[in-house]
Amino acid sequence: MKAKRWMFGGAVAWLGFGGVAFAQTNGSQMADDVFKNVQVLKGLTVDEFMGTMGLFSAALNVCCGDCHVGAGGSNPQWDKDVPRKVVARKMITMVNAINKTNFGGAQVVTCWTCHRGSAAPATTPSIDSIYSDPVSTPPDILPQATTGTVQPSATEILDKYIQALGGADKLAKITSYTAKGTSMLFGEDSKDPAEIYAKAPDQLATLVHEREGDMEREFDGHEAWVLLPLTVVQEYQLHASALEGGKLDAQMAFPGNIKTFFPTWKVSYPTTIDGRDMYVVQGTRPPGFAATFFFDKQTGLLRRMVRYATSAVGRVPTQYDYSDYRPVAGVMMPFKWTFGWVSGREEYNLTEVQPNAPVDASKFAKPVPRPK
Numbered sequence: 001m002k003a004k005r006w007m008f009g010g011a012v013a014w015l016g017f018g019g020v021a022f023a024q025t026n027g028s029q030m031a032d033d034v035f036k037n038v039q040v041l042k043g044l045t046v047d048e049f050m051g052t053m054g055l056f057s058a059a060l061n062v063c064c065g066d067c068h069v070g071a072g073g074s075n076p077q078w079d080k081d082v083p084r085k086v087v088a089r090k091m092i093t094m095v096n097a098i099n100k101t102n103f104g105g106a107q108v109v110t111c112w113t114c115h116r117g118s119a120a121p122a123t124t125p126s127i128d129s130i131y132s133d134p135v136s137t138p139p140d141i142l143p144q145a146t147t148g149t150v151q152p153s154a155t156e157i158l159d160k161y162i163q164a165l166g167g168a169d170k171l172a173k174i175t176s177y178t179a180k181g182t183s184m185l186f187g188e189d190s191k192d193p194a195e196i197y198a199k200a201p202d203q204l205a206t207l208v209h210e211r212e213g214d215m216e217r218e219f220d221g222h223e224a225w226v227l228l229p230l231t232v233v234q235e236y237q238l239h240a241s242a243l244e245g246g247k248l249d250a251q252m253a254f255p256g257n258i259k260t261f262f263p264t265w266k267v268s269y270p271t272t273i274d275g276r277d278m279y280v281v282q283g284t285r286p287p288g289f290a291a292t293f294f295f296d297k298q299t300g301l302l303r304r305m306v307r308y309a310t311s312a313v314g315r316v317p318t319q320y321d322y323s324d325y326r327p328v329a330g331v332m333m334p335f336k337w338t339f340g341w342v343s344g345r346e347e348y349n350l351t352e353v354q355p356n357a358p359v360d361a362s363k364f365a366k367p368v369p370r371p372k
Helices: 003-011 046-060 083-103 111-115 127-131 154-165 168-173 240-252 255-261
Strands: 176-185 192-199 203-210 213-219 224-227 235-237 264-267 271-273 276-285 289-296 302-309 316-328 331-341 344-355
Touching (some): 046 235, 154 289, 240 302
Antiparallel strands (some): 224 235
């Protein structure tokens, strides 16, 4: 099994927060109740805990086996303290103290600030890095383009997007759909069957029949759930900004009302993706949920969306990259996209879409983990 494939499962117990007390969550269960030996990151819901672990893995470019005895095998010892876990706890305490003392508690300094994908932070710049082309890392909350910048308003960009999809009238006529295709995990060379179920205005379910068990993401219009194979906690509910992310994903299944999802929109500076010019628009809604949209200047279609969930050590990014738009009942839909976040990436390719197909409410219900 490739390291990246099982990184997520190990990350949930990283830093010695521990072994597993039991395998499933119920309601708003806290990580303290699910995992043994939680010493630093107390008071987090399971979904925020999972995102936090993913950020640790990304910042240091490590997998569960780098910090846990037996991770990836049949007898992992998640709650066994090793030197790396002891140091990591101290690092969290240090970062929290820096932010509290210098930035009023705001998450200005995170693990990524210093590590940037390395277990040991660099202390000296290399000559190549000084004289090579700079690598741009834009901030999560983007600046608004300065007055006088020649580009459309957020309303004009969003209106062009709706028109590029087929127009508001045609979008409104699609009230549900089902889709079939394949999903391929990052680092894998084989595809798994995938199914999509969507019902207006904001219900969405994604199901992938992976070899180790089903992966599911559901939003029923009110609550969101995730089911993952090969993790110490197979099924968990989303809360706060992670729940907002589930709502946004469901809204994007029926994007005709995207303008009203965020009360505040702003246009930032344009950029390029794969050599194509993009308008960059960011939406925000209280109490701090944000998502950035990249629209192709020529076609008006959405090329990328990045949304952010909060965690104890910074924002957790989730990124969609859309392509291969095709007409379905007069509406342009992406038949290919990637779904990526700090603990995994999936590439989807649709083979068929059935517009206005009946969809049973059970498709959006809380997923049921596979018996162990």
